[in-house]
Amino acid sequence: MTQMKSKTTPITSDYIDDPNYEKVHNPIFDSENISSFTLTEITDHKTDSGVLSQDSEFEIEDFAYSDDEFVYDDEENNETYDSMLSQPIKQITKKEMSEGSVPNLNYEVLTTQNIFKNMLSRLDHLQPVFNIPREDILLLMQHYDWNEERLLENWTERMDELLVEIGVSQKTSAVATSLEKKAENPDISGVKTKRGIAFKQSFECIICCEDKDTQTFSLECGHEYCIDCYRHYIENKLHNGNVITCMDCSLALKNIDIDTVMGHDSSKKLMASSIKSFIQKHNKNYKWCPYADCKCIIHLKDTSSLAEYTRLHFSPFVKCDAEHRFCFNCGFETHAPADCNVTNAWVKKAKKESENLNWVMSHTKECPKCGVNIEKDGGCNHMKCSSCKYEFCWICEGDWAPHGKSFYQCTLYTNDEKSKKKESEDLSKIMKKYTFYYRVFNEHEISAKLDWKLGQTIGSKVRALQEKMDVSWIEGQFLTDSIKILNEAVEDLSELLQIKDPEQIMKNKLEFYNKSGYVENRMYALMECGRDLLCKGICKPTD
Amino acid sequence: MSRAKRIMKEMQAVKDDPEAHITLEFVSESDIHHLKGSFLGPPGTPYENGTFIVDIEVPMEYPFKPPKMKFDTKVYHPNVSSVTGAICLDILKNAWSPVITLKSALISLQALLQSPEPNDPQDAEVAQHYLKDRESFNKTAALWTQLYAGGDAAAANNGADPDEADLYGISQELVQEFESQGFQKDRIIEVLRRLGIKSLSPDDNDTVNRVIEELLE
């Protein structure tokens, strides 16, 4: 039991089990879970207290490790734990270990605006090469997905063609593209118009087919449409990041044209979506922070070190400006001590197994009398409810009595009972084991999220306390820092646990001791601080 | 409400040009976003003399978003699904522009029948057929045109059910060879279609064995 616990409890601080706990227990407050009510009180969210308190965690411990249904004896546990992770963990050789640990990850945290600014400064650099207006270079770069090398290559090869192709300049003989368009607008070809907005009386727009006094917009090609249609057209194109062209030819709208038509700086939207597709195309070096609504992008210039991480079963964890930690490799939240493969295997399994709920459906039935869930444990169809003792047939769910003497066969059921039974038993074992680990995993995930939320809430509460009450800045700051440091120390500790080689673990024994000692100290310090606030009457315990 | 005005104008433009042999009609007068269009199969192709009916759904954002078009008439063509009539054509997707009309889109479909693009297929089985054996493909496409698009021979055919093997361009001899080994005809055709085999040279034992393996599955 204890063995398993150390394996499956990576992050939670179950210090209640700690015999030293009594030493810091404040006798004034006769509560088993001092931390819980301290924190609850600080957060002062009565309705949230159930969620934020540590109570839920204790319950997890309870059901995960003492619920009879989910306990495995040690023998079985040892054997099944290894087979559980379908991907065998490659042993690290001594030579590999002696080559030292993984290199530091050199990354920067960016936003789409940052990246766009960088692109603009590149553009200033390139200006002398191109010797065309900045706006036009921007179109070229946008068209080439900000790939400078490819652009320059094409530029030197076929400058003039490129300008026409991307719509910077017009074909020398402006001809309408299809016969049909020509038929509809016979007088368009060859006409040179001024780029921009005009006001026309009784203008007939071929897009909306309205005849009205209106503003119109057109590029030099003379394809002129009412401003409403142009706006609609542009609005629909802003999100895909491509160069926007005239509706009827390849002449491109520059950012200034877009802003002229839309009446505000919509071109920024277009540039942002263009940068987004740039990131998509360079997703080896750029990764979005996976946290919801976070706009940070991690840029790893040199990805060569990632291979080293994979080889040594480390995970390249990065942190965005909003303090979100995630794995650059697989994009999941930090998953130490598991490596990416194990994490992926687990996530895949979780996905697959949820489909296996169908299995549960087909192997369990509600008792037709009392509704209790009954699992079929083999081929025998003569079922007896463990709760109400009702006897019934698995196949037809009818009362057993009329089935009489054919104990193992309903008239409909003819299968090889023996193999069925074996198969069914195996499946049920696997399912039970999976369910067990899944619940542990799930609950840990939930408590990790709650911890984070708790940290956030405490932060804001401390700030409020500082403003309203007589808590010195230093005291308040101490509390905030403590929580942050504690969190980081816990993360560090679980990263240490990534080391898989037993020898290496022994070598690092001291480091483990130091780190865990450190975590412990921070924890006590934090509890002291909370207790202090209670003693001073700044916070009061609730029921 | 610009959409209604535009659609009405497009309908008028089609009526004003009977030479084009294109039709455009509402399915019901009360619903301006559901139309049926039709055009003639291009001459000199297996689709010649056929009339192809297209189901057209005009979206709310028309003409800024493309209309949804699919063939009602069954068509044997690499860029048209032989089952659903779905069409793979760029102007009906990202290359759409508001200047394109329903009429010009129908003309583009006509052009698509004229020059298929088997490398960007909608129906992989048909595209394979097209690339591997053009002559056989043309026969099948012409048969479909006769059967489903009201081509010349439709009357001559007297509405008799077409042979399944002919319908998918599979050689009769090949089917008979497997039938002589005791397999069911529809099962043989199903497997041959799945494997994309229309005919076989008699000494290609590997492929014959693969077909038999599949048949025995």
Ligand SMILES: [Zn+2]
């Ligand atoms: Zn208009």
Ligand SMILES: [Zn+2]
């Ligand atoms: Zn134009």
Ligand SMILES: [Zn+2]
């Ligand atoms: Zn973030």
Ligand SMILES: [Zn+2]
């Ligand atoms: Zn990872």
Ligand SMILES: [Zn+2]
């Ligand atoms: Zn019961």
Ligand SMILES: [Zn+2]
């Ligand atoms: Zn029965």
